Amino acid sequence: MKPLAITMGCPVGIGPEIILKFFAAADHRAADAPAVVVGDPGILEWCSRQLGIPARVVAWQPGDEVATQVIPVFRPADFPDLDPATLIWGRPDSRTGRAMGCCIETAVQLIRQQVFSGMTTCPITKKSLNEAGYAFPGHTEMLASLCRSGDYAMMMAGTRLRVTLVTIHTPLHAVPGALTPEKIDKLIAMTARSLQQDFAIAVPRLAVAALNPHAGEDGMFGNEEETLIRPAILRAQRAGWRISGPYPADTVFYKAVSGDYDAVVCMYHDQGLIPFKLLHFKDGVNVTIGLPIVRTSVDHGTAYDIAGKGKADPASLAAAVAMAWEIIANRSRGAQ
Numbered sequence: 001m002k003p004l005a006i007t008m009g010c011p012v013g014i015g016p017e018i019i020l021k022f023f024a025a026a027d028h029r030a031a032d033a034p035a036v037v038v039g040d041p042g043i044l045e046w047c048s049r050q051l052g053i054p055a056r057v058v059a060w061q062p063g064d065e066v067a068t069q070v071i072p073v074f075r076p077a078d079f080p081d082l083d084p085a086t087l088i089w090g091r092p093d094s095r096t097g098r099a100m101g102c103c104i105e106t107a108v109q110l111i112r113q114q115v116f117s118g119m120t121t122c123p124i125t126k127k128s129l130n131e132a133g134y135a136f137p138g139h140t141e142m143l144a145s146l147c148r149s150g151d152y153a154m155m156m157a158g159t160r161l162r163v164t165l166v167t168i169h170t171p172l173h174a175v176p177g178a179l180t181p182e183k184i185d186k187l188i189a190m191t192a193r194s195l196q197q198d199f200a201i202a203v204p205r206l207a208v209a210a211l212n213p214h215a216g217e218d219g220m221f222g223n224e225e226e227t228l229i230r231p232a233i234l235r236a237q238r239a240g241w242r243i244s245g246p247y248p249a250d251t252v253f254y255k256a257v258s259g260d261y262d263a264v265v266c267m268y269h270d271q272g273l274i275p276f277k278l279l280h281f282k283d284g285v286n287v288t289i290g291l292p293i294v295r296t297s298v299d300h301g302t303a304y305d306i307a308g309k310g311k312a313d314p315a316s317l318a319a320a321v322a323m324a325w326e327i328i329a330n331r332s333r334g335a336q
Contacts, residue, residue, distance in 0.1 A: 001034060002117040003066050004324055005074075005107040006317075008039025009122025011096050012087050013302030014312035016047040019122065020055050021314040022321070023071045033325050034066035036116070038103045041073040046084035051310045062115045076106040089308030092125050097132030100124040104139070108146045111293045117328050118294030120320045123302045137169060140288050143295055152290035153190050155263070156273060156299060157199075157323060158280035161256055162263040163272035164191045164289070175268045176211065176224060184232040188265055192241050194289040195262050197334055198327040207252050207261040208233055208245030209271060215248045229267075283319040287327070294327050296320040 006022075009015025019037055037044065041057045048055040060072035080098045087096075107119045126138050136142040144152040155164045166187050167178045188206065195204035208229060212222035219226065229246040236243045245252070249266075253275040256264050266272030276284060277299070284299035298316040306312060 001032070002115065003034035003036045003072075004321060004328075005110065005116040005119040006035050006037050006321070007100075007103040007107050007119060007121045008037055008043070009100060009103075010092055010124050010128065010302045011040070011043045011082060011099050012089050012092055013123055013125065013304055013307050015122030015302070016044055017051060017053070017307070017310070017312045018298070018314040018317045019071070020044065020048055020051070020053040021312070022317045023055065024053065025314070025318070033321070035072075035120075035321060036060050036066060037071060037073045038076065038107045038110075038119075039073055040075055040079055040082065040099070043082065043084055043087075044071060044073060046087075050308060053310075062110065062113075074106070074110075076102045078102045078106075090304035092128040092302070092304070094128065094131040097125070097128030097130070097134070100129055101132055101134045101142075104142060105146065108143065108293065118296075118324050120317070120324050121295065121297040122317065123298055123300060125302050125304075139297060140168075143288055143291060143293075147291050147293060149291050151186060151190060152288060153187055155191065155194060155287040155289050156276045156280070157285050157287050158276065158283060158319075160279050161253065161276055162195075163266050163276050164263060165266050165269055165272050167268050170268060172268065172270075176222075179211070179224060179228055179267060181228060181232055184228060184265075185235060188232060188236045188241065188243060189239070190290050191263050191265055192236075192243075194287070198287070198289070198294075198330055199262075200330045200333070201262055203242055204262045205260070206236075206241065206243040206263055206265060207247055207256060208243065208265045209249045209252050209267060210246035211267045213248065213250075215246050282313055282315040284316060285320045285323045287323065294324055294331065296324040296327070 044057045056070045058070045110116050195201040211224045216222045216225040225246045286297040286299045288295045
């Protein structure tokens with residue numbers, strides 16, 4: 001079984017800490033769910049000493065067996081020379097940005113070479129990534145570029161709720177102008193296909209959230225529902241998808257959590273992420289759909305305010321790893 005890659009994330013964020021805690025609790029699963037950290041062994045050892053988390057970190061190379069009771073680490077050839085003694089928790093810079101970027105690049109390369117089955121990513125900081133010369137607003141866009149994928153989207157997934165977003169990091173005032181029929185059509189299809197391929201739901205049930213209060217109230221509070229969203233739903237229905245809406249956002253998530261829908265297609269970032277994180281703040285998973293590779297991620301950031309304090313919770317990383325293996329297995333069965 002090819003192992004899963006776990007990228008280390010920002011060296012001075014909580015990524016190293018949650019990796020140490022994850023492996024400390026997951027040794028008994030290493031045989032049937034092997035994982036290898038793509039990062040720097042020295043930084044993990046430094047973190048282990050700093051936080052008093054016992055760990056046996058070992059170097060790993062493609063072809064090596066993934067041993068239990070250890071943390072196997074593959075160090076990219078172009079990983080920057082970071083002396084842990086010069087690092088300060090919560091203080092990222094261009095050097096840590098380069099470290100984040102090369103881990104992501106290496107993981108994708110080794111997946112494409114069939115060394116790894118897929119990847120789970122620990123959090124990065126966009127500013128440092130940019131300072132290191134990576135012209136991407138975040139993980140998702142960088143991965144799409146590396147995979148040469150024009151069609152991709154973010155799904156936030158948990159045991160009770162899944163949401164996808166037509167617009168992601170778009171200022172609220174710009175959302176109406178950023179919505180287009182093509183974007184809505186594309187996201188509906190990607191969401192439905194991901195539910196089939198990645199989550200083994202043969203006939204996915206989708207709900208679409210309205211943009212405006214009360215779904216526009218017959219045009220009194222906005223007309224995007226009638227001009228953009230409802231026509232997209234009708235086109236999706238004609239294409240054979242089981243989909244309905246647009247529903248007011250103040251009721252649709254309750255219905256989804258109650259079991260009426262398998263996912264909610266949302267118009268903007270906070271519309272979907274506020275209810276999602278209310279339910280799945282600790283165990284939510286960020287899944288990049290539309291990629292030819294499997295990628296899951298923790299649903300939180302670098303948490304620089306608690307980095308180095310031993311307070312980070314590895315629950316989201318554990319959930320992301322488990323979901324990555326679930327998706328890998330479902331895709332494998334679907335390809336047979």
